[in-house]
Amino acid sequence: MLARFTLSLGLVLLSGSLATAQVVLPRTLELNAKEMEQNGFIVAQEALQLAQFQQFQDALVRAKLAVQLAPQAHEIWALLGGLYLTVNQPKDAVPALEQSLKLNDKNPGAYFNLGSAHFRLGQYGASVRAIEQGLALKPDATEEWFNLGNAYLKLGQKDRAIEQYRRSLRLDRRFWPAYTNIGLVLYEQGNIRQAAKNWEQAADIDPKASEPKLALATALLQLGNEARALQLAEEALRLDSRYGTVEFQRENLWGDRLVADTQVLLAKPPLRALMSQLQPEQSALPQP
Template identity: 45%
Template sequence: MPKHISLISLLIVCSLWSMPKAAHAQALVPHTLQLDPTKLEKQGLSLAQEAAQLGQFQQFELALPRARLASQLAPQNDKVWFLLGGLQLQTKDFDAAIAALKKAQSINPKNPDVLFALGSANFQQEKYQAAISNYQAGLQLKPNDPDGLFDLGNAYYMLNRLPDAIAQYNKAVSQDQKFWPAINNIGLIKYEQGDTEGAIKQWQSAVSIDKQAAEPLLALAVGLYNKGDRQQALKMGESALRIDGRYGDLDFLKQNLWGDRLLSDTKKFLELPSIQAALEQSQRPEPTQ
C-alpha cells in the first residue's frame, strides 16, 4: 500500500466530514466520560454499608463483591478497606485479608481495630508471636479495650505464657466486669494446672454473668461432675448442650482453647447417657411451622 494519500481519497475523506451525519451516527463520536469522585465515593460507602449488613447475617458471598467494589470506588477510605479485610478474615482468606488490612493501615495508621484484626489473622494462622505484636500495637493506641486485652491473653495462652495470659484476662475484666469470656479462660488455665476448685469458681462467676453462656456452663458441669456433685452437673451439662450443641464437639472445644485435661474429662462426660440424649436433641432440626 502506498504511503501517500491520493487526491481522490483526500477529497472523499473531506466530503465525508462535511456531510451532515445521521442521528444514529452520533453514538460513534468518541467523548471523555467525566466522573465525579465525590459521587463515586458516596456510592462506594453505600455499597460498603450494604456489605456490612450482609456480613452481619453471614451472607459473605453477597457481601464480598460489594466490599471489593466499594474499595475501588472509595480507595482512600480506611474503613472500607477494614471492612473488606474483616469479611475476608471471616471466610479464612488470610492473604487477601492481610493485604486489605495493611492498605487500611497505610491510610490510617492510628486505627487500633485494624491492628487487632491483623492480630486475629495471624492468630488464626497460629503465628502467635506476630499476633502478640499486633495486639500490643493496637493496645498502645487503645489501651483499655477489653477485646484487645482478651485476644492478647489468648495469644499468650497459646504460647504457654500462662501468668501473662491471666494478667491480660484480669485487665479485660477490670475494664468490663461482665466480660465473662476472660473469666471463663482463667478457669480453663486453672483446671489445667490442677486447681479444680479455682476453675469452678471462675466458671460459676461467668455463668452468673450470662446464664445462656454454654461454654462456662458445660465446663462447670464437667468440673462439678468430677468433684462428685453429679446430679447438679448432669442438669447443667444438659442445659449447656441445649443452648448450643456445638460444645458437644471436642474439636470445637479445642478451638476454644480447652486444654488436654479438661478435654479428657469432658470426653467421658459427653459419653454419659443423659448427656448423649441432650446432645442428640440439640442436633435435631427445628420443626417447621
C-alpha cells in the same frame, strides 16, 4: 490535578438489544481524582449497607471496587479487610488491613482486625503484635485484651494469658468470657477448684452461656458432685449442643485435661442419650 482513567469498554449495549443500538465511548476518559474518590466512598457506603443486611459477598464486590476508585482511602481498605474476615478469608484480609495501616497507622480497629486475621491463620506472634499496637491506641477495648490473652494462650504463655484476661475484667467485671478462659488455664494447671469458681462466676453473669456451665459440670464431677454435674451438663447441652463435641471444644481453646474429663462426663448414660437426641447425625459420641 486530573487523573487519566482508561475504560476498556469499547462499546456498551443498551438494554433490550443484543447487538444493535450501540454507543461508542471514547477510548480514554478524563475523570477528576477527587470525583473518583468520592465515588469510591459512595460505593463503600453501599458495601456497608449490604453488610448490614448480611449480603457479604455482594458487599465484598463493592468494597473491592471502592478501593480501586479511592486507593488512598485507608477507611475503605479497612472495610475491605473487615469484610474478608467476615467471609472467613483471613489470608486476603491481611494485605488489605496492612494497606489501610500503611495509609493511616492510627486506626486501632484495623490493628485489631489484623490481629484477628493473623490469629485465624495460626500466626499467634503476629496476632499479639497487631493487637498490642491497637491497644496502645485504644486501651479501653475490653474484648481486645481478651483476644490478646487468647493469642498468648495459643503461644503457651499461660501466665501472660491470665494477665490479659484480668485486664479485660478490670474494664468490665461482667465480661464473662474472661472468667471462662481464666478457668480454662487454671484447670490445665490442676487448680480445679479455682477454675470451678471462675466458671461459676461466668455462669452467674450469663445463665444462657453454655460453655462455662459445661466446664463447671466437668469440674464438679471431678470434685465428687455427680448429681449437680449431670444437671448442669444437661442445661449446657440444651443451650448449645456443639460444646458436646471435641472439635468445638478445641476451637474454643479447651485444653487436653478438660477435653478428656468432659468426655468422661458426657459418657454418663443420661448425657449420652441427650446427645443422641440433640445431635442424631453425630457419629463420634463419647464411648462409655
